Amino acid sequence: MVDERISYKILKEIHPDVLRAQMGDTPRDAAPWVRAAALNGIKSAQVAWGQMLLDGEGIERDAEAALRWFSIAAEAGSLDGVNMVGRCHEFGWGCTLDMAEAARCYLSAAERGHAWAQFNLATLLLHSDDFAADPSRALAWYVRSARRGNVKAMTMVGRFIEHGWGRHPRPEAARRWYRKAALGGDYRGQFDHARTLYEGGFVDEAISWFSRSIETAVPDFCRLAEPGLRTAGHPALDALADRALERVRDAEVRAAAAMRAELARAEAIRRAKPRRRLALSWLRWRRS
Template structure:
């Protein structure tokens, strides 16, 4: 089925009649074409189209970046209780993307997304609770929300639950429990979880395995994080860790990312 079988602009009735296969083709095709269709669907007040269009406008994917338009899309979709849009409205309010920074409002929308069952909403709301930003500091409640997201397999939340257990924050410290959460976070692809897991593997003398996990980090990590662990690992007692750190600090990111 080809997108050329359908044409723009369209009415609400035509939008509702579009088959799933049409949207699947659009999603796998040129982002510029997808933006055209999403713009048309968003104008017809389709909340899912508004949420996805907002993300594309925020990222500059297939369209010139426009944070103000992105925020407007998230607002429109969030008013229809679209969970990801509620979360992204919170992100915009937290960081000032297309609107004024307002951590209190950000917390409201993160919580709305969390209560709607979105793991990213749970994670973002827990982050504010853990820092007391926009809401009263509450580590117990933060951990509850991290746990809920972790139970859904959310990689970053798995890592943070591990940290609560490693450091004994509002729970009895348990390195074995932390180890399990870090492992699951690493397997789920979080670069911070991969680093936490590698460090605990090294503690257990499993250096080769730990090094293999370190080598996965550059594929997804931020440069700031890589620089931080580079400085930390340069002081390691393990030669393979120091060699990895030297590559990081030499800014040899292309080689590291290519493996």
């Protein structure tokens, strides 16, 4: 239950160490403080609260409410908010799909230097069926995003340069971009960096980077990476392919458990409603 007594004065005066202690170790503990900060007009908190609502992190998921909070932050001047409004329209989170509105939001934030909006706009220009493919323009936005430190954009610049999308391939330049992305922690960049190292004969170093990629990648990427690791015919890469499948299976088990828990919670709420109505009827009778 959110404590409505968390005022702006409390938020402003509380010591950071005390605030960290109050927020606790879980999203559910932090939720009242994030919401209070959002209600008191702190833009970063409005975006954070919207993200918690979108993910159902510590609170019940509510994509429509998430979009409202992103919009509030955007109207207050938050570029993170503008970018997230674009994401909602691109994926239909809390609204109908609207690629034109998503592109408008991304462009608005991208032109003001928001690295993730630049990345998202580039991806939209490269992959969306709603727009004519424009690789040159997509690359320009990926480069701008990469220069602002976005490691995922660095990986995409590497892929453009390696495969020569729209221009001549430059493998050596691509390797430099992959290495920067890998050092920055992007699992796709780590995988591509490892791949180019392996192709160049630097097997031990490549195996180390392949391992780092698989351990940090999302399960969908692990599923895609497994066949490529397997076809190399190297025992260490076969073991990494097994590890990739293990991570996929672990994620599936966790997802199934989460679904069962959600169904159980919904059933408990359904069963509790008749008892609540009965209790309210009894209270009304006592008051009459």
